Amino acid sequence: MKTTKLYLGPQHPGITGNMMIELDVEGNKILKSKTHVGYLHRGFEKLMERRTYIQSFPIVCRICVPEPDVNENNYARAVEKLSGLEVPERAKWIRTMVLEMARLQSYLLWMGGQSGSMGLYTMPQWTIGDRDYLLDRFEELTGGRVYHLYVWPGGVRKDLPIGFKTRMLDLMDYLESRMKDYTKLMFENAIFKKRAIGTGVIPKDKALEWGVVGPVLRGTGIKHDVRIDEPYEIYDKLEFEVPTYEGGDIYSRALVRKFEFMQSISIIRQIMDKIPEGPIYNRIPNPFKWKIPKGYTYVKLESSRGEFGYFMASDGSEKLRRVNVRGPAYVHGISLLEKILPGSRLGDVSTILNSLGVCPPEMER
Amino acid sequence: MSTDSMYRLLVTIAVILGSIIYGFFINSLARRITARVQNRMGPPLKQPFIDVIKLYSKRTFVTHGIMQTLGPILMLTGIISTLILIPYGKGYLTLYSSNGDLITILYIMTFGQLAMALAVGQAGNPYGTIGVARGLTRMFGYELPLILALISLIALNHSADVNVIIANQHGGIANWNAFRHPFVGITALLAMLGMMSYQPFDNASAPAEVASGPITEFGGKFMAIMMTTNAMFVVAKLALLVDLFFGGASNIFILALKIFLLYLYPLFVGLVFPRFAMEDTFLFFWKWPTLIGFIGLAIAIF
Amino acid sequence: MDDLKRPTLDSDFTCDMAFNKITKWAQKNSLWLLAYGTGCGAIELSPTMTSRYDWSRLGIRGSATPRQADLLLITGYLSTKTLKRVIRSYEQMQDPKYVIGFGSCTINGGMYYDSYNTIKQLDLYIPVDVYINGCMPRPEAVLSGLAYLKDKIGDKKADGWIKYKQNFEWYRENQKKILKSFNGDNMPDKYNW
Ligand code: SF4
Numbered sequence: 001m002k003t004t005k006l007y008l009g010p011q012h013p014g015i016t017g018n019m020m021i022e023l024d025v026e027g028n029k030i031l032k033s034k035t036h037v038g039y040l041h042r043g044f045e046k047l048m049e050r051r052t053y054i055q056s057f058p059i060v061c062r063i064c065v066p067e068p069d070v071n072e073n074n075y076a077r078a079v080e081k082l083s084g085l086e087v088p089e090r091a092k093w094i095r096t097m098v099l100e101m102a103r104l105q106s107y108l109l110w111m112g113g114q115s116g117s118m119g120l121y122t123m124p125q126w127t128i129g130d131r132d133y134l135l136d137r138f139e140e141l142t143g144g145r146v147y148h149l150y151v152w153p154g155g156v157r158k159d160l161p162i163g164f165k166t167r168m169l170d171l172m173d174y175l176e177s178r179m180k181d182y183t184k185l186m187f188e189n190a191i192f193k194k195r196a197i198g199t200g201v202i203p204k205d206k207a208l209e210w211g212v213v214g215p216v217l218r219g220t221g222i223k224h225d226v227r228i229d230e231p232y233e234i235y236d237k238l239e240f241e242v243p244t245y246e247g248g249d250i251y252s253r254a255l256v257r258k259f260e261f262m263q264s265i266s267i268i269r270q271i272m273d274k275i276p277e278g279p280i281y282n283r284i285p286n287p288f289k290w291k292i293p294k295g296y297t298y299v300k301l302e303s304s305r306g307e308f309g310y311f312m313a314s315d316g317s318e319k320l321r322r323v324n325v326r327g328p329a330y331v332h333g334i335s336l337l338e339k340i341l342p343g344s345r346l347g348d349v350s351t352i353l354n355s356l357g358v359c360p361p362e363m364e365r
Numbered sequence: 366m367s368t369d370s371m372y373r374l375l376v377t378i379a380v381i382l383g384s385i386i387y388g389f390f391i392n393s394l395a396r397r398i399t400a401r402v403q404n405r406m407g408p409p410l411k412q413p414f415i416d417v418i419k420l421y422s423k424r425t426f427v428t429h430g431i432m433q434t435l436g437p438i439l440m441l442t443g444i445i446s447t448l449i450l451i452p453y454g455k456g457y458l459t460l461y462s463s464n465g466d467l468i469t470i471l472y473i474m475t476f477g478q479l480a481m482a483l484a485v486g487q488a489g490n491p492y493g494t495i496g497v498a499r500g501l502t503r504m505f506g507y508e509l510p511l512i513l514a515l516i517s518l519i520a521l522n523h524s525a526d527v528n529v530i531i532a533n534q535h536g537g538i539a540n541w542n543a544f545r546h547p548f549v550g551i552t553a554l555l556a557m558l559g560m561m562s563y564q565p566f567d568n569a570s571a572p573a574e575v576a577s578g579p580i581t582e583f584g585g586k587f588m589a590i591m592m593t594t595n596a597m598f599v600v601a602k603l604a605l606l607v608d609l610f611f612g613g614a615s616n617i618f619i620l621a622l623k624i625f626l627l628y629l630y631p632l633f634v635g636l637v638f639p640r641f642a643m644e645d646t647f648l649f650f651w652k653w654p655t656l657i658g659f660i661g662l663a664i665a666i667f
Numbered sequence: 668m669d670d671l672k673r674p675t676l677d678s679d680f681t682c683d684m685a686f687n688k689i690t691k692w693a694q695k696n697s698l699w700l701l702a703y704g705t706g707c708g709a710i711e712l713s714p715t716m717t718s719r720y721d722w723s724r725l726g727i728r729g730s731a732t733p734r735q736a737d738l739l740l741i742t743g744y745l746s747t748k749t750l751k752r753v754i755r756s757y758e759q760m761q762d763p764k765y766v767i768g769f770g771s772c773t774i775n776g777g778m779y780y781d782s783y784n785t786i787k788q789l790d791l792y793i794p795v796d797v798y799i800n801g802c803m804p805r806p807e808a809v810l811s812g813l814a815y816l817k818d819k820i821g822d823k824k825a826d827g828w829i830k831y832k833q834n835f836e837w838y839r840e841n842q843k844k845i846l847k848s849f850n851g852d853n854m855p856d857k858y859n860w
Contacts, residue, residue, distance in 0.1 A: 006491055010752055011703040013731045014573035018705055018749060028643055039749045040706070042782050050781065058778055065707040112713070117573040118639035119564045125403035129718030146710055146803050191565050191638050194645065346495070347642050350573040361707060396723075404718040412726055418693035419737070424762035427734070572702075576731040584734030585761045 003031065006346075010039050014117060014350030017065075017360035019333070021353075025346055033341035033349075035334045037364050044365040045323050052318045053079055053153070054287035061147045063325060064362040066109050069102035070303040071325075072151040074310040077232065079153040081297045082314050083290075089234075090278040091155035096233045097271045098141075098150060099301070100264045104175070105134045106304035107261045110357065114254065115186050117350040118195055123186050130178055133171055140164065155281025165272050172265045179262065187258055196251035200340055200352035204248060210339065211331040214306020215260065216356055219253035221246040226302040238270050250355040260304075291318055305329065305357035325365055333358035376457040377449050381597070383617075384448060388596025389413040391625055395632050402636050417592050423585030429488050436484020437583070437590040443477030444594050448601045452528055452608060454617055459528060466525035467515055470605065477594070478504065481579060488582035496578025499643055500569035506650035507559030507566075513658030514553040517665040518542060518609060521549075527605070531613035543610040548661030553610055554630070555654040559646075560602055561628075563635030568643050603627050694737070694763060695820045696726040698813070701736035703756060706743025708770045708803060715806040727813060733759040738816075741795075744772035744785045750792060751846055757793050764828050765816060768795040769809070771802050778802065791841045794827030 009020035018039040024032040044063060048056045060075045061068035073095060080087060108131040112124030135145045140161055142148035150157050186192055202212060207220045217224050225242040227235045243259035245252035284290060294316040300309035306328030315321040336356065341349065393410045400407025428434050450470050452459040465473075482501065485493040519525045521542075522533050534540050543550030559566045570578035580591060603624040607614065611627070614620035641649060704712065716722050716729065730736045733756045745753060757766065768789045771777035776787035789795055796819060799812035819825040831838060 004491055010749065011701070011733070011756055012576060013702045013729070017709070018703075039746060039752070040744075041746050041748075041784050042744060042779050043784050047779070047782055062707055062778070065710045109713070112717075115639060119567060119571055119573070120637075120639035121564075122403050122636050124713070125405060125718045128713050129404055132714050132719045135714070145805060185637060189637070189639065191641060195639065195642055345642060345644075347568065347571065347574045400721070400723065405721040406724040407721075408723045408726060408728075412697070415693045415697045415726060416699075418689060419697040422690035422693060427759075427761065572731045577735065580735070581732045582734055584732075584736075588735055 002026070008349060014353070016113060016350075016353055016358050019358075019360040019363070021337070021341075021349065023341075023346070023349070028345050028347070030341050030344055030346060030349070033338050035337055037334070037360065039364070040361045041364040045325070048320050048323050050319070052287060053290060053292065053320065054284075056320065057149055057152075058147075061149065062361070063365055064303075064308075064327065064329070064359050065146070066359060067102050067106045067303055067305070068147050069098050069151070070301060070308050072149065073099060073233075074299050074301055074308060075312075076151045076153050077301075078297055078299045078310050078312040079292070081299060082295055082312065083153070083292045085154045085284065086282055087155055088279045088282060089276055090159075091280045092234045093271055093275045094156050094160065094280065095151055096235065096238075097268055097275075098148070098156075099233070100267050100271070101134060101138065103264045103304045104261065104268075105131050105138075107257055107264075108134070110257060110304070110354070111182060111186065113354045114250075114351070115192070117354045118192065120186065120189070120192065123182070126178070126185075127182065130175065133174070137164075137168060137171060140167075152281060152284075154284050155279075157281070159280050168268065169272055172268055176262070176265055179258075183258070187254060193251060195348070195351065196254060196355075197247075197249055199250050199348050200344060200355060202248040202336070202340060204246075207248070210336055212306075212336060213328045213331070214302070214304070214357065215253055215256040216306065216332065218242065218244045218256045220248035226300055226307050230300075232299075232301055237274075238267055240267055250351060253355050257304075289318065291316060300326075303328065305332070305359065325362075327359070327362040328357065329359040329362040332356040333360065333363050373457050373460065377460050380453060380458070380460060381445060381448060384597045384600040385593055387621060387624075388598075388600045389417070391599070391628050392596060394625070395628065398629070398632065399636060413592070413596070417589050420585060420589035420592065423589075426586060427584070428587075429582065432487040433484045433582070433587075436480050436487075437587050437594070439480035439484075440477040441590060441594050443473060443480060444597050444601065446476070447473050448597055451601060451605050452531065452613070453604060453620055454614055458617065462527055467519065467527060467530075467609075468525055470527070471512070471515070474602075475504070477598070485579045485582070490582045492575045492577075493579050493581045496569050496575045496581065499575070500579060502643065503559055503562075503566055503569060503646055506647045507556045507654075510552045510650055510654035510658045511556035511560070513655065513662055514549050514556065515609070517546065517549045517552075517658070517662045520662070520665045521546065527608055531608050534612040538612070541610065541612040546661060546665065548657050548664060550610055552654050552658035552661055553606065555657070556650070557602075557606060557627075558631050558634060559650060561599070561631040563631045565635070565638045565641045566646055567635070567640050568646055571640055599628070600624065691821060691823070695817045698725075698727045698738045698765075698816070699730040699736050700727060700738040700740055701733055701756060701760070702729045702731055703739070703753075704742055705745055705749050705753060706741075706770070706772060708740075708742030708772075711803050711806055711809065712740070712742065715809045720806040720810060722810065722813065725810070725813060725817075733757075734761065736760050737764055739764065739766045739793075741766065741768050741773050741789055743770040744777065744779055744782075745789065746784045747786065747845055750786055750842075754793065754842060762828050763825070765796045765820070765825050766793055766827055767812060767816060768798045769812075770804060771800055774798055774800060786845060792838065792845070794830045794838075796825045796827045 003024050003026050006023040006025055008023060009015040010018050020036040022034045023030055047059060060071045063071045108127040112127040115123035139145050142150035202220050204220045207217055207222055221244050223242050223244050228242055240263050243256050245255045292314045296313035298311045300307055309326040311324040313322040393413050397407040449460045450462055450465045452462040482497045485497045522530050534542055607623045611623055714720055739757055773789040779785045797812050797816045799808055801808050
């Protein structure tokens with residue numbers, strides 16, 4: 001049979017952003033795949049070396065568009081670690097809440113993308129519409145819908161607005177009730193199962209070696225979650241468990257995410273229940289003259305797509321010396337994709353891409 | 366030309382124009398209904414008409430060769446010939462259906478799609494080619510149960526003339542072929558899911574997989590012709606199914622209503638299902654629908 | 668920007684814009700948008716097209732390939748590598764076609780004003796009909812930008828595509844300044860192919 005070269009993207013509705021996959025296909029089968037990147041490169045790590053610590057904040061959240069808060073949080077914690085700044089207790093709780101809200105909205109976006117890539121167009125209309133209610137809460141809290149610039153070295157910018165708690169809990173009830181519909185329409189859908197089970201399999205024994213993280217790793221049956229393994233913020237004071245499903249295919253990844261979606265709702269409820277009173281930030285010195293002592297650090301957290309780490313080095317001046325961002329998308333979108341795509345069907349490329357949580361802007365920074 | 370054939374010609378032209386308008390109308394109603402299921406407003410009812418006028422008013426006309434230009438036009442011819450072979454009621458509304466029978470209709474129906482395949486081949490876009498291959502595979506899949514159902518009908522009525530089949534269904538709902546011969550009816554309804562190219566069987570033009578499939582390279586006026594053709598084709602297919610399985614219609618309004626109700630069925634199925642993978646499409650049709658079709662055929666013959 | 672020749676109302680131009688009422692109305696109310704998320708702004712398009720803001724009620728819908736699209740939305744920063752794809756996509760679209768620059772990145776480079784890999788001003792390379800500002804414009808802003816474009820089409824003022832045709836050399840020159848290996852990469856030199 002003849003081998004055809006197909007260029008999927010960068011302008012293609014099945015790609016999760018601005019990137020390109022070069023495929024060698026034979027009939028309906030993929031023989032070879034190669035990811036091309038560079039369409040979104042902005043040179044973040046260089047730009048941040050030119051800006052003061054506070055000036056870098058508006059940039060870092062642009063690293064991953066669907067989930068900006070993890071970047072803010074990581075960056076703030078790294079700055080705090082370098083400068084030895086303390087964070088008040090209440091700020092930590094609020095930060096955790098913001099992280100979980102970010103996880104929820106990211107999973108809603110993922111549900112839309114995953115089912116949209118299979119042609120179930122009712123689902124994105126529902127989930128992305130519901131995600132907007134979460135963005136409303138974000139807007140109330142931070143003033144921004146997508147980019148929040150809310151987390152700050154030494155705390156958070158603003159306290160919870162009056163009545164936020166009830167509105168948030170109402171929203172959680174609403175999302176929980178919607179999850180029943182989603183389950184029926186997507187997770188228990190016969191054709192969804194037929195397409196998802198056994199597609200895009202990552203073998204369990206190879207997963208760690210290939211550098212897989214996050215829900216994708218948990219979908220292969222390996223228990224790994226930064227929130228439990230190395231708790232940050234206040235995750236050690238909350239009750240939750242890490243779900244794992246055997247199989248390593250799209251469906252087990254979907255189940256992991258579904259479980260975590262419900263769990264995030266319960267975490268937010270716990271936070272709303274137990275959040276202590278107190279100050280929300282410690283003052284930082286004049287940001288234009290804020291010199292941070294020499295040193296380096298690595299901070300990481302569990303984003304909705306996996307472990308997200310920042311390596312930062314300072315040289316004792318007002319500006320950062322070097323930053324390196326380690327996101328899950330780089331591994332998932334380039335090396336992992338090239339390993340698991342060959343052998344699968346052409347129609348499944350977009351589905352696999354969505355289930356891995358590939359986010360091109362984060363890949364290239 | 367005698368007045369009789371004159372009238373018939375006029376009615377035919379009216380039906381062709383009417384089918385375009387009605388095709389667009391049910392399309393926009395379908396979009397509204399989809400939107401309501403999905404929690405939103407949806408486009409206004411005139412949207413398909415606006416789209417087509419806009420596409421006809423496009424200024425550039427990029428073509429990659431003579432076959433690409435001819436393809437949509439051949440498709441239009443194919444659909445018009447199908448359209449005039451189907452009866453839409455009594456008297457002049459039978460159009461030219463006495464000139465051909467079921468077999469002719471089936472044959473001519475595929476003509477347009479083959480013309481399209483040639484045109485796409487010349488356009489040279491790989492996604493177009495894949496889309497056509499998928500479309501033809503799907504056709505190959507659903508034609509088997511469809512033909513089984515139609516052969517059963519022919520055997521039951523001892524005639525392949527659509528008018529005879531309609532006449533035999535007289536006298537109430539219980540006499541409609543879909544209910545009198547349930548196995549045949551079920552087979553036809555399952556095959557119809559494939560004919561209408563909604564999910565789960567819309568692989569040919571799955572955006573996430575093959576961009577817009579066969580029509581990838583066709584913009585502007587080509588696209589306008591294709592949209593018009595599709596509107597007519599939908600009406601033709603549904604009218605045929607109504608004639609064969611749902612008792613035909615005594616006047617055009619009842620026919621329109623029946624067509625619309627029948628159209629809702631693939632629409633609602635499509636709203637709650639993702640699409641099958643390509644191989645599964647094929648297997649789906651060759652499994653249960655075919656089996657039921659054979660049972661129906663056996664009952665019909667013995 | 669001074670050396671950009673404004674399209675003059677010569678016969679060619681009036682002929683191109685001489686739509687009658689019906690086609691004008693149709694072009695205004697049916698905008699198909701090329702599904703190409705070039706930058707981070709694309710994330711606000713999904714709320715705009717889904718149930719909460721639902722742009723389909725304005726006659727807008729996505730289309731998968733440039734051949735069928737009328738509207739190119741440049742959603743934010745453009746790296747030079749993307750610029751090349753954008754030019755190709757734009758030239759494959761069929762006239763009349765419109766471009767919306769979305770977000771401050773397309774206007775003056777926005778927050779990447781000092782980045783080495785992004786272009787700073789979009790309308791040096793392709794003609795822009797409407798800008799929507801904001802660093803990520805909200806869905807309401809997107810809808811109002813689209814409504815503004817509709818008005819412009821109705822008033823026969825959305826003439827970016829004619830501008831591009833008439834000042835083709837100028838645009839090509841600018842593009843070649845940024846894309847060094849323009850012809851080496853099989854970029855066609857003629858317009859609309
Ligand atoms: S204007 Fe802002 S939101 Fe838009 S692309 Fe630029 S940085 Fe991103």
